[in-house]
Amino acid sequence: MHFKSLEFNINQDLLNVSLYNIFYFEIPLEEIRKIDKNFKLKNKNEIIFSKNTDKNSDRKFMFLIEKYMPELKNKITKLKAVYIHQNSGIPLFGLKFIGIIDKGTDMIEIKPLTSCNMNCIFCSVGEGLSSKKQVDFIVEEEYIISELAKLIDYKKKKGNTIPLSIWINPHGEPLLYSRITDLVKDISKLLLIKDVHIITSGVLLNKVMIDELAKIKKVKLNISISSFDSEKAVQLMGTKTYNLANVLNNVKYASEKGIETIITPVYLHGINDKDIEQLIEFCKHNQIPISIQKFCCNMFGRNPIKEEEWDSFMAKLKTWEKKYNISLIGEGEIQSTQELPLMFKKGDVVQAEIISYGRFFKDKIAVAKARCILIPNCRKEKGVIKVKITSAVNGMYIGSA
Numbered sequence: 397m398h399f400k401s402l403e404f405n406i407n408q409d410l411l412n413v414s415l416y417n418i419f420y421f422e423i424p425l426e427e428i429r430k431i432d433k434n435f436k437l438k439n440k441n442e443i444i445f446s447k448n449t450d451k452n453s454d455r456k457f458m459f460l461i462e463k464y465m466p467e468l469k470n471k472i473t474k475l476k477a478v479y480i481h482q483n484s485g486i487p488l489f490g491l492k493f494i495g496i497i498d499k500g501t502d503m504i505e506i507k508p509l510t511s512c513n514m515n516c517i518f519c520s521v522g523e524g525l526s527s528k529k530q531v532d533f534i535v536e537e538e539y540i541i542s543e544l545a546k547l548i549d550y551k552k553k554k555g556n557t558i559p560l561s562i563w564i565n566p567h568g569e570p571l572l573y574s575r576i577t578d579l580v581k582d583i584s585k586l587l588l589i590k591d592v593h594i595i596t597s598g599v600l601l602n603k604v605m606i607d608e609l610a611k612i613k614k615v616k617l618n619i620s621i622s623s624f625d626s627e628k629a630v631q632l633m634g635t636k637t638y639n640l641a642n643v644l645n646n647v648k649y650a651s652e653k654g655i656e657t658i659i660t661p662v663y664l665h666g667i668n669d670k671d672i673e674q675l676i677e678f679c680k681h682n683q684i685p686i687s688i689q690k691f692c693c694n695m696f697g698r699n700p701i702k703e704e705e706w707d708s709f710m711a712k713l714k715t716w717e718k719k720y721n722i723s724l725i726g727e728g729e730i731q732s733t734q735e736l737p738l739m740f741k742k743g744d745v746v747q748a749e750i751i752s753y754g755r756f757f758k759d760k761i762a763v764a765k766a767r768c769i770l771i772p773n774c775r776k777e778k779g780v781i782k783v784k785i786t787s788a789v790n791g792m793y794i795g796s797a
């Protein structure tokens with residue numbers, strides 16, 4: 397049996413099963429030996445049962461995978477993890493932190509996993525090494541593609557001909573998704589796709605990955621670098637493993653390989669003013685576009701400073717535009733496309749089935765009408781419950797039980 401997203405490795409009396417590289421669970425070897433005591437592993441992602449084993453060996457092995465998958469854990473954060481796949485019964489629409497978000501524009505957001513190897517002091521979603529979250533999520537690549545294709549088809553049937561931009565911007569680091577190149581490649585083949593943006597810290601980029609991505613003409617990299625000084629960059633990214641020189645080299649390499657690469661620093665008023673100016677100079681010198689992001693306080697994020705007013709932020713951009721003779725204020729125009737119909741509105745009461753934890757054990761995800769509903773502080777653990785919808789915005793639902 398050959399798997400695209402699983403890798404195997406024997407560790408004492410356990411078969412360690414790695415899913416998308418950073419998630420894993422274990423199966424006792426004695427359980428597999430009941431299927432075939434002479435089974436073999438090949439090329440990391442193949443398990444071979446002897447010819448004389450009963451013909452149901454594949455099915456029995458799949459049964460073991462299903463049995464032990466609920467023990468899935470994230471290798472980086474050590475958190476419990478949930479695998480969302482075509483047969484998981486968990487829809488990809490309805491949640492803010494995972495799946496597909498369609499706000500009825502020409503920009504569609506894809507969130508294939510939660511998890512981050514950095515720990516930025518300004519992280520708007522509170523991800524990373526010091527995250528307080530208790531559960532991580534990972535989505536099957538094929539499931540994302542088939543659901544995205546259906547969404548695009550829906551828009552097309554409703555008369556949309558506007559090209560679509562896909563933004564891979566998880567609550568975490570997209571390059572931790574081990575099948576990121578498959579994902580970008582498969583998205584770029586879908587109808588009406590104009591481009592595919594990856595929003596990343598750039599830490600996990602390397603030449604092999606850049607060479608692969610460069611073959612996909614529609615890919616664009618948005619790399620968040622917020623300081624031009626190695627020590628300050630480490631401080632802002634919240635971990636000593638951050639290697640600024642390496643990230644800058646990869647930015648230059650990606651640009652040289654023809655990937656449209658843009659630097660997107662987060663401006664923290666009073667903390668990295670000088671650094672932003674140095675980044676502007678670096679980008680100007682290397683002819684790399686730069687788009688400065690305003691730091692915004694977020695209830696669920698890390699907030700090292702008080703948020704600056706928009707007027708003052710825009711005035712700063714104008715000053716830098718003049719000083720460096722560079723354009724910093726984009727004129728990006730967002731166009732409307734047909735949004736998926738809202739399944740519920742605020743105040744509706746629906747019957748929904750609890751299907752998973754949310755990011756915290758106290759929260760649950762329930763499903764109704766092929767949509768996920770996040771239920772914070774839900775005491776029930778399973779079953780069908782009555783949910784009152786408390787928020788229904790852009791196809792994302794929150795309810796109370």
Ligand code: SF4
Nearest residue numbers: 512514516519524568
């Ligand atoms: S800002 Fe991005 S890179 Fe930094 S911790 Fe958050 S998700 Fe990770």
